[in-house]
Amino acid sequence: MAEEVSRKTPEQRAGMSDLERLRHSCAHVLATAILKLWPEAQFAAGPPVEAGFYYDLELGRRISPEDFEQIEAEMKKTVKENQTFERVPVSRDEALKLAEEGRLAALGPRGEPSKFKLDILRGIPEGxxxxxxxxxxxxxxxxxxHVMRTGNIGAFKLTSVASAYYKGDERNPQLQRVYGTAFKTRAELDAHFAMLEEAKKRDHRKLGKELELFFFDAEDVGPGLPLWLPNGTVLIEELEKLAKETEFRGGYQRVRTPHLARESLYITSGHLPYYKESMFPPMEFSEDAAGDPVKYYLKAMNCPHHHKLFGAVPRSYRDLPLRLAEYGTCYRYEQSGELFGLMRVRSMQMNDAHIYCTREQFEAEFNAVNELYLKYFKIFGxxxxxxxxxxxxxxxxxxxxVDEPELWRETEEMVRNVLVKSGIAFVEIPNEAAFYGPNIDVQVWSAIGREFTIATNQVDFSVPKRFGLKYKTSDxxxxxxxxxxxxxxxxxERFIGFLIEHFAGAFPVWLAPEQVRVLPISEKHAAYARQVTAALRKEEIRATCDESPDKIGAKIRLAQIEKVSYMLVLGAREEAADLVAVRSRKLGDEGALSAGEFLARLKREIANREL
RNA sequence: GCCGACGUAGCUCAGCUGGUAGAGCAGCUGAUUCGUAAUCAGCAGGUCACGAGUUCGAAUCUCGUCGUCGGCUCCA
Known part of the structure; x- marks a missing residue:
């Protein structure tokens, strides 16, 4: 995205890695091939990207994956010819003339100007x-x-074709974007695709089905509205338990608020009309005798409700910092094309909290939040x-x-201090803050490489004012x-989607929907197995007993596939000695222990939230 | 929302250029009572996403709708 909106600096270009040069060069080879097939194609931008490269182009005919073979064949010819990449410095006038003649991103003169190149040229600053x-x-x-010669491109493959707006702007014409990837060697290319195959196995959408965590019923429930099966609900409840414990220790207080509110709340908060596009349309009806219509909106954020709670009681500086926490359910009408498994949905429960504090308290509070992040990240590895x-x-x-230059400067400085002091690596991106204050987002990547914000920490020095929130100062x-x-x-939704991929469905025992499965070797040991299972469940261990008539090998296989943390194999030997034969999902057969010893170990692992 | 691809049993998929659906796994029933990743047999499962159209005849061709996926814009 940044590649085409803002031009790379000369330093960035000089710093391009060998692989990026190679891929960028491959984009040129792609354009060469497409022009041989369709000389009228108009090209825009063709940069290297994380997993390869693309080139944007306009062409009357649709390029489809079926065309790839033909395009790749032309590309191969160019690579085989081992052409030199020749750098040609030109004056602005020469460049403009060539663009007018349609000779840029072309194999020769054409009737039409190279319109996108002309536009890009005009955007290049004087000098x-x-x-x-x-x-x-x-x-x-x-x-x-670029690399020296086309022959340096050892192995390449076109991967997909999509559409993209010129310069990433919805108002601009839509172009076709052909994606590909390239490597120095065939072996690296093969390894890349093998890695993608592996990544697909951890895709949370696939694992969510296989492990019965959640499902979608787009027909009757609605797109982007996940339903949580019992296994997935365990994950939710364990996360909430973690959050509640941590927040209690951090001095947060829990609150609860409704899922909807009248229009006026969002007028005060400023969500209407600025955020209206992302909200579900209102429910409208008349509520009073006068028959005046009232609108209710499903909440897209919890802040307005929390601000009301702050204002519900007279506050003094002695009440601050006031930390209100809620796993609030929000609803956002995300554009249909945006929905993506659990990673982008329309109903979501947020690990939300709002901390109201004085300027003096701000840095310490912000730092505490930051430390909370690090604590959580450590727990999840x-x-x-x-x-x-x-x-x-x-x-x-x-x-x-918002026009508060002093507050911007002050809060940004404090946030930067916190980050620098904690030694966390971060990138600073100007012009990206919310309208009400600076923020920190934590970015992670899904199994298939898409980037997401997994957590957020925002400063707000504007909205409390809109709500008229006040506290009595010491003077x-x-x-x-x-x-x-x-x-x-x-x-x-997103956090669990991420965790599913992060752990490839094999959750640590504290999170695992099924912590223990008891496997009697035959029906003769079913009574003992039930007894062991009951003892575990009494201690709130998520244990089940597999009493099916299958052989032990089949029971183990099923438990392994279902990623149960521990299996207890119980036969005549165990029953006679009052033991349990422990098999862990990770390490396999671990030998026999007494039920009490096993339970103690399990409880320790759970309490410590061991990975 | 936009561009493109796709939509067959709970899951994974087969079904060639139109002749009114098939496999494996899961499920159910029965037999088997077994020591660390699959015991055997039988049964049941589908308005081929939905709606129109073309045709003697549509899972297959055309159009529309919905949904999913790959991107784009946007966001936790």
Missing amino acids: EEITLYRNGDFLDLCAGP LDKYLMRFSTHDPARLGEKF GGFDTPLCIHRAPLGTH
């Missing part, structure tokens, strides 16, 4: 060097860098994530960002609190 790159007959406006610190753009105060006056919105566990 910046303009370069073209040539391989064979193909000439393109391009800042490079989450190490591949990116902290994204979004700040405002002073040039857009009063337009995109007898009134002040408006700052507010921190935080959701370190994000929403149940």
Whole structure:
């Protein structure tokens, strides 16, 4: 996205890795091939991306995956010819002339100007060097860098075709985007696709079905509205338990609020009309004798309700910081094309809390929230994530960002301090903050490589004012609190979607829907097995007993496939000695223990939330 | 919402250029009572997403609707 909206700096270009150069070069080879087949194609941008490259183009005919074979064959020819990538510096006038003649991103002169290249050219600031790159007959406006020769592209493959707006803007024409990937060697390419196959096995949508965690009934319940099966509900409840324990210790108080509210609440909060597109349409009816219509909206966020709770009672500085927490259910009308398994849904439960505090308390509170994040990430063994610190753009105060220059400066400085002090790696992105304050998002990647915000921590110094929230200060006056919105566990839907992929469905025992399955070897030991199962369940261990007439091998296989944490194999030997033969999903046969010893170990693992 | 692909039993999939549906697993029933990843046999399961159209005849061709997926814009 950034590739086409903002141009890369010369430093970024110089820093492009060998693989990125190779892929970018492959994009040129792709364009060369497409032009041989359809000379009228108009090209826009063709950068390397995380898993490969793409080139955007406009063409009267639709390119479909069935065309890939033909395109790849042409690409192979170009690679085989081992053409040199020649860097051609030109003056602005020369470049403009070539674009007018349709010779950019083309194999030769054409009747039509290279319209997208012309547009890109006009966007290049005065004084910046303009370069073209040539391989064979193909000439393109391009800042490079490239590999030396087309023959350096060892192995490539086209992967998909999609559509994209020119420069990523909905108002611009829609282009066809052909995706591919390339590597130095065939072996690396094969390894890449093997890795993708593996990733598909951890896809939460697949595992959600196999492990009976959740399901969707788009017909009768509605798209993007997940229903949680018993196994998935265990995950939810264990996460809530974790959150409640942690938040209680962190001085949070729990609250509960309804799922909907009248229109006026969202007028006050500013969600209407700015957020209206993302809200379900209102329910409208007349409530009073006068027959005046009233509108109710399903809540898209919990903050307005929480602000009301802050204001419900007179507050003093002695009450601050006030931390209100709720696993609130929100509803957002996400665009149909956006829905994606559990990762983007229309009903979601947020690990939400709002911390109302003074400016003096802010840094300590924000730091505490940050530490909470790290604590959680450690529990889940989450190490591949990116902290994204979004700040405002002073040039857009009063337009995109509330006009409080001093507060912006102050809070951003405090947030930055917290991040730097904690030693967490983060990237700072200007102009990306919410209108009411800076925020930190935690980015993670799904099994198939899509990026998501898993958690968020936002500063709000604007909305409390809109709600007229006040507390009595020590000198007898009134002040408006700052507010921190935080959701370190994000929403149940997305967080669990992420956890399913993170653990590939094999949850640590504290989270596992089924912690123990007792497997009697034959019917003769069913009574003993039931007794052991009952003893475990009495201790609130999620244990079941498999009394099917299957052989022990089949029972074990099923338990392994269903990713049960522990299996207890019970036969004549165990029954005689009052033991249980422990088999863990991870390590296999671990030998016999007394039921009491096994239970003690299990309870310790659960209490410590061991991975 | 936009562009494209796809939609066959609970799941994974077969069904060639139109001749009114098939497998494996899961399920149910019966037999088997077995020591660390699959015991055997039988039975049952589908308005081929939905609705129109073309045709003597549609899972198969056309159009529309809905949904899912891959992207784009957007977000937890």
